[in-house]
Amino acid sequence: MILAVGICAGVVLYIDQNIVTSSTKFAEQSGQLLPPKPQFTEQQLLGQNLFKANCASCHKPNKRAVGPALAGVSNKYDREWIYSWIEDPQAKIASGDAAALQIYNDFNKTNMNAFPQLSHEDIDAILAYADFYL
Structure with a gap:
């Protein structure tokens, strides 16, 4: 159970990092600026x-x-x-x-x-x- 949770958390983190990286690369290549992430x-x-x-x-x-x-x-x-x-x-x-x-x-x-x-x-x-x- 702990292993499964760890694997799921790792997958989510990997996906999140890659989506951010991919969207940042796209924005840089297209000359667009991404709005900053809101900070509470x-x-x-x-x-x-x-x-x-x-x-x-x-x-x-x-x-x-x-x-x-x-x-x-x-x-x-x-x-x-x-x-x-x-x-x-x-x-x-x-x-x-x-x-x-x-x-x-x-x-x-x-x-x-x-x-x-x-x-x-x-x-x-x-x-x-x-x-x-x-």
Whole structure:
């Protein structure tokens, strides 16, 4: 089993290195420049993991899904509002908050799960990850 995993990992690494090398050679020969590979900050890496664990079933960073795309949300709403929305969206809706009601109505009155376990730092990391896709 360990040998098989090692062989698979070696094959994947070989293929990845050769694809990168081949595409680089093609780009050099054709005079094209390849865009640099994106580099996430530590905060964005944390955000990516949190996003995948908590948000990805309903959201995408850069396109509408069950819920809104999250890229740019940090520029659209006040940060304190975002924290309270993520911690308890139903309370925001019940309070009559205009922005909460708009989101709720725009997405067919689909209830968003509450995430009281996420710290403000966790939410900031998720938003940093999502904003990478702007």
